Amino acid sequence: MPKDTLKTRLEIAKSKITRRNLFKKDEPPSSIGTAFKLSTELVSAVAVGTIIGFILDTTFGTKPWLILIFFFVGVVAGIVNVFRSAKNMQK
Template sequence: MADRDDFDRRLQEARARQGLEAAPKGRGGGLPGGAWGIGFRVGVELVSALAVGLAIGWALDRWLGTGPWLLMLFVVLGVAAGVLNVYRVFMPRSGPR
């Protein structure tokens, strides 16, 4: 079995040299980069959080009859959540905190 381990080790090293091995990943990493990919991701994260904020605000207003106020509040919260999402794209929350 010894040379089998040895073979595995050498194979591992060769693969790492050739860049075939996945880079040792920090958690949440491994998401593909590229300007287009990141730009698109940021846009989607922002808009989807805003949409959720809008939906919650609109539904609560309709339910409680509180005019436009909750909608306005939750749109702001939605934008904040979108920014939080974008922050997490670049700084995944990981490890002990």
């Protein structure tokens, strides 16, 4: 295969990919992807808060108080993150 033919084919492929990517940016994200993102933010905040509470409880021997406190802190942080993300999606 000559060098010019390969170069031409590469340029055609690059232009197709560029056109395809331009069209995808204009499309809104899918509903299921948005729902997955929001639910993941909420669940991860609660999980991180609970894990931090568990570690601190184990360290200080105050079971179950710090687990409960950090669980609710994680819930509040998760809800705030979901509201913030939803607000950004509306823009």
